[in-house]
Amino acid sequence: MMSKVYIVGAGPGDYELITIKGLKAIQEADVILYDRLINQELLDEAKEGVELVFCGKQPNHHALSQTTINHLLCKYALQGKTVTRLKGGDPFVFGRGGEEAEELAKRSIPFEIVPGVTSGIAAPAYAGIPVTHRDYSSSVAFISGVNKQGEDEEEYWERVVKSMDTLCIYMGVKKLPDICERLVKYGRSQKTPIALIQWGTTEQQKTVTGTIETIMTKAESIQNPAMIVVGDVVQLRDKLQWFESSIREECVEVRSDVG
Template sequence: MTKVYIVGAGPGDIDLITVKGLKAVQKADVVLYDRLINQDLLEETKEGAELVFCGKRPDHHALSQSTINHLLVKYALQGKVVTRLKGGDPFVFGRGGEEAEALAKRSIPFEIVPGITSGTAAPAYAGIPVTHRDYSSSVAFISGVSKPGTDEEAYWERVVKSMDTLCIYMGVKRLPEICDRLKNYGRSPDTPVALIQNGTMNSQKMVKGTIDTIVEKSRFIENPAMIVVGEVVELSSHLQWFDPAGEDARVSAETIVG
């Protein structure tokens, strides 16, 4: 029976996809997949399944969002089982809502399969609880980039003043600007900040600093990376459990970031 599954593949570690998400991959006739999924998941597709790359990099999209929406509708109307495989969670900065809307307008059956978002997973693998009874009772997941026409100053003022912990997606290129806004709207320059690149993967690396020092310390960090702001960052000093590359690599990384 025709159906479209919009599936969150998780943050990168292949074991973090849900059982339900994996089943959707295995049964699909067509899989439309993003750049940030673990590519090993494609080995779980059935023989003969069509694989369509829909990857997006900053400032470059293999396919536009409207084209992706069109393809989901097209394959579904051909009577195929379609799985849209997205990094993280499809409804957390994944534009899964837009894809579901396109299907709903055509009365095409669909199902949302939530995934683990990098906003919680990357900090967890770095030993940073985004909430903690003693340090943070609130957390916001926000984007470092805004839709054109957004009143960015009002947006940042609202989130900076109302939340203990900020998990910022897609913000590496705008880190200096983000740090200025954090200070402008009341955060102390000494507030701890962490950047976690390739969270949950064997290539994961993290640098820590403060709002005043993190820009310089993060010069070797690239996308994809999660920015975490708040007192909970300090807990990683004794809660960091994930060692992706071994003791020697960690010592080398600490030497690099100073």
């Protein structure tokens, strides 16, 4: 009776950034367990009669606990149903996909990981910021603004700040003052460029840039979900921004047509 579970990265928000394999997993599923940050249009690709289960993780509130999600993945698979676990970004990059896969492996339930485009790469790209560049950055770290339990925060920040040219920080907007303080404490100049990218790759994308010294004066308009990018590569946005400019041009065209 047992079927397979697909743990799928839905990408960062742009509907078209789903992979072909991820799209097939949506189309073939009997049950889809999906998160808040996926593009809801992807669910339109599911077959008729599919069971949709909203897992709804939001800051400081989970509609379903991780334990409950793990249980449901196993329950549906043991009923012989094809299950797709649809997660924003990439399931193995701050997505708890590893925890879900561990539970399936423990129960000897077949599963497959379908990688997705993570927001740490896609959001900067849509903001015109390459995370590496031959003239600006030869290293990049994808880190969380929330430390794992029991980890020494000072040691953690000292290590990442001193070892990498570019930092892409997930889940860090609420801790931005602390992050800026630690960046300077462990060697970054106050003049280091920094960008905040809200709802990256979607039509709601909003980007503000500044330096460690000035970014707090511009950050009030930015809310989660948002990426923080730190490093000299942020300077390239002035030359390379393309997505938000194209959205503005489309809006102008629509208004002209209406007029």
